[in-house]
Amino acid sequence: MYAKLALREVLERRTGTALxxxxxxxxxxxxxxxxxxxxxxxxxxxxxYDDTVDYWVLPExxxxxxxxxxxxxxxxxxVHRSTGDILxxxxxxxxxxxxxxxxxxxxxxxxxxxxxxxxxxxxxFSSAPxxxxxxxxxxxxxxxxxxxxxxxxxxxxxxxxxxxxxxYMNLNSSGAGIVSGRHFRVVxxxxxxxxxxxxxxxxxxxxxxxxxxxxxxxxxxxxxxxGKDVGGQLRSLFPGDTVLGSAGYVAYAFEKDxxxxxxxxxxxxxxxxxxALFISTVMILSISERQKEIAVMRAMGISRGSVAKMLLxxxxxxSLLGGFTGILLSFLGRGLxxxxxxxxxxxxxxxxxxxxxxxxxxxxxxxxxxxxxxxPFIAAERIRLPEVLG
Amino acid sequence: MHLLELAGICKTYRxxxxxxxxxxxxxxxxxxxxxxxxxxxxxxxKSTLMHIMGCVDTPTSxxxxxxxxxxxxxxxGAVSGLRLRQFGFVxxxxxxxxxxxxxxxxxxxxxxAGVGRRERKRRVQELLEAVGMSARAKHRPGQxxxxxxxxxxxxxxxxxxxxxxxxxxPTGELDSAAGRKxxxxxxxxxRRYGKTLVIVSHDPQVTSVAGRVIRLxxxxxxxxxx
Numbered sequence: 001m002y003a004k005l006a007l008r009e010v011l012e013r014r015t016g017t018a019l020x021x022x023x024x025x026x027x028x029x030x031x032x033x034x035x036x037x038x039x040x041x042x043x044x045x046x047x048x049y050d051d052t053v054d055y056w057v058l059p060e061x062x063x064x065x066x067x068x069x070x071x072x073x074x075x076x077x078x079v080h081r082s083t084g085d086i087l088x089x090x091x092x093x094x095x096x097x098x099x100x101x102x103x104x105x106x107x108x109x110x111x112x113x114x115x116x117x118x119x120x121x122x123x124x125f126s127s128a129p130x131x132x133x134x135x136x137x138x139x140x141x142x143x144x145x146x147x148x149x150x151x152x153x154x155x156x157x158x159x160x161x162x163x164x165x166x167x168y169m170n171l172n173s174s175g176a177g178i179v180s181g182r183h184f185r186v187v188x189x190x191x192x193x194x195x196x197x198x199x200x201x202x203x204x205x206x207x208x209x210x211x212x213x214x215x216x217x218x219x220x221x222x223x224x225x226x227g228k229d230v231g232g233q234l235r236s237l238f239p240g241d242t243v244l245g246s247a248g249y250v251a252y253a254f255e256k257d258x259x260x261x262x263x264x265x266x267x268x269x270x271x272x273x274x275x276a277l278f279i280s281t282v283m284i285l286s287i288s289e290r291q292k293e294i295a296v297m298r299a300m301g302i303s304r305g306s307v308a309k310m311l312l313x314x315x316x317x318x319s320l321l322g323g324f325t326g327i328l329l330s331f332l333g334r335g336l337x338x339x340x341x342x343x344x345x346x347x348x349x350x351x352x353x354x355x356x357x358x359x360x361x362x363x364x365x366x367x368x369x370x371x372x373x374x375x376p377f378i379a380a381e382r383i384r385l386p387e388v389l390g
Numbered sequence: 391m392h393l394l395e396l397a398g399i400c401k402t403y404r405x406x407x408x409x410x411x412x413x414x415x416x417x418x419x420x421x422x423x424x425x426x427x428x429x430x431x432x433x434x435x436k437s438t439l440m441h442i443m444g445c446v447d448t449p450t451s452x453x454x455x456x457x458x459x460x461x462x463x464x465x466x467g468a469v470s471g472l473r474l475r476q477f478g479f480v481x482x483x484x485x486x487x488x489x490x491x492x493x494x495x496x497x498x499x500x501x502x503a504g505v506g507r508r509e510r511k512r513r514v515q516e517l518l519e520a521v522g523m524s525a526r527a528k529h530r531p532g533q534x535x536x537x538x539x540x541x542x543x544x545x546x547x548x549x550x551x552x553x554x555x556x557x558x559x560p561t562g563e564l565d566s567a568a569g570r571k572x573x574x575x576x577x578x579x580x581r582r583y584g585k586t587l588v589i590v591s592h593d594p595q596v597t598s599v600a601g602r603v604i605r606l607x608x609x610x611x612x613x614x615x616x
Contacts, residue, residue, distance in 0.1 A: 001494065001501045008489035296485040299446050300546070301474025302502050304466065386447040389481065389558075390437065 002306060006313030009286065010321075016282045017318065023278040024322020024368065028361045029329035031271040034263065035357040036334060055234055057082075057223040058242040076241065079205070079220040080142055083121065085237055092227035094125040097220035099208050105201060106170050107161045115157050115199040117171070119208030125224065132202055134188035142206035142218075150203065151184040154192040157199040165189050171201065173212050182211060268364050275368030279318050283311065283376035287383075294380050295388035307380055312373040319369025323362040330361065391458045392419035393553060393586055394443055399452035401438055401609075412438045413449070414609040422553070425580045425587045427600035435609040436590045437558055443588060444477050444556045445469045457553075474503055478547030478585075480576075482559035484539040486531040492518065492542045493527040499549045517545040521575060537568030544575055554586040555579060561593050570595065 079097035099119035104112040123137025401413040441447035561569030605612035
């Protein structure tokens with residue numbers, strides 16, 4: 001009966017209910033979208049991580065953040081020679097310089113789209129995150145040979161550009177010069193659906209250096225290496241640079257997760273407060289309008305607990321309606337943002353919706369409902385029966 | 391043993407620096423099955439007295455007893471239970487819950503009292519039948535006339551088979567015909583079911599039919615008590 005009473009009260013307060021539901025919906029949708037972007041970022045960067053990478057050599061002043069966010073400000077130079085030096089260290093089983101850039105790619109006659117390009121030396125590093133054995137081993141162009149024009153793309157890029165294995169694509173560092181850009185042949189399409197929704201292309205590092213102007217100085221963002229207990233030798237080889245071992249990387253990953261977690265917690269907190277404020281406000285307004293009704297219920301002998309139950313039901317109904325509205329709004333928002341990102345930057349998969357994020361958003365709304373029922377209950381408790389009943 | 395007993399009840403309010411004495415040393419007792427009308431001019435303390443008798447309000451001093459038991463110091467839960475099971479209330483402005491039907495309004499106190507579904511259904515139907523409202527059981531208060539709403543309120547007051555019905559100006563918002571019907575119904579409740587009836591009213595119709603009239607003047611019992 002109290003649930004029925006609560007439902008009818010909520011449905012009959014149309015304007016108040018609509019405003020509260022919309023506000024909770026917006027707060028929930030914001031939380032879900034933020035979570036989705038965080039997840040999208042994680043998935044996007046997942047293409048770069050691999051458990052078998054033991055060491056990361058970053059330029060002086062560089063930080064672990066540079067592993068995913070490529071910058072022009074600090075880069076390693078003479079990376080082919082440095083990689084050769086690393087490979088000569090006993091115990092090192094593989095090493096490759098890595099150059100990351102956002103590039104413009106297109107199929108002939110199509111509009112360019114932004115994709116994430118990774119330049120490496122295939123064959124030098126057997127456990128690279130991408131299975132790159134389809135690329136010609138080594139770096140023939142750097143060694144004075146021909147430009148291979150070989151690329152491996154993931155299925156996201158394949159879908160984005162409408163190309164498949166054996167097709168050709170243009171690649172350039174700016175969208176304007178795409179037509180005059182280099183032509184590349186797709187030698188393999190790999191699936192990254194399990195860990196990345198970012199469009200990715202992998203190619204020989206020297207060819208990416210050529211496209212991005214990093215050939216002079218032979219520059220790359222960092223070097224990855226695999227091997228056991230070679231940290232000391234790597235550090236002596238790169239005295240002025242940063243060498244991150246697995247522990248450093250784990251610390252970095254932990255820190256990154258913590259930052260994501262902190263962002264999520266902050267967003268959840270804000271969402272919780274906004275939702276709770278709106279629910280409380282609507283409920284307090286409703287209680288001030290229904291003072292007589294509540295006073296009569298109490299006079300009839302309806303217990304405090306039952307009044308609290310009724311108010312809790314009302315708050316929960318509002319929060320559930322708001323939470324589900326938030327889920328709908330987040331899908332709408334994600335669609336709009338994806339459309340905007342694709343239209344402006346040619347990027348897709350920037351937000352990743354996961355049912356756990358949706359569930360989290362809904363849970364935060366429900367918790368807000370439970371928390372906010374306390375305030376109207378206090379307001380209801382303050383009603384002086386003799387004064388209200390006259 | 392009296393059903394209700396008040397001993398030296400005082401009630402004072404503070405209005406700024408002024409102390410207002412709403413009830414001044416009221417002592418009275420009401421027996422089982424009595425029909426008592428409380429009357430007096432506006433501001434004489436009638437409603438305050440009824441609220442204290444019905445445990446809706448607490449006295450500033452004095453003792454009150456229900457069936458010989460001191461209820462002055464009972465906690466909120468116990469007082470709620472007493473109101474739920476022993477007292478029924480009828481208000482001048484009916485105060486039915488607007489989002490519930492007539493049926494549900496009568497059923498609500500029974501749900502609170504933990505009456506089973508089947509028993510609830512039987513009793514709600516019986517009570518609505520008794521007040522002549524069974525045909526309008528599914529109507530909400532907004533769809534009922536004032537007289538009809540008051541009849542539903544009487545059925546609601548009777549829902550947990552209380553010992554006492556407290557009615558505050560039950561005919562005050564009704565025209566004379568509807569008022570007469572409501573009064574007849576309350577008298578019927580008193581006579582047929584033996585319920586104690588305490589009515590606060592200005593209505594001469596009420597005082598003329600009451601078995602006992604308590605007159606209040608400036609918070610004190612007037613000597614002309616019948």
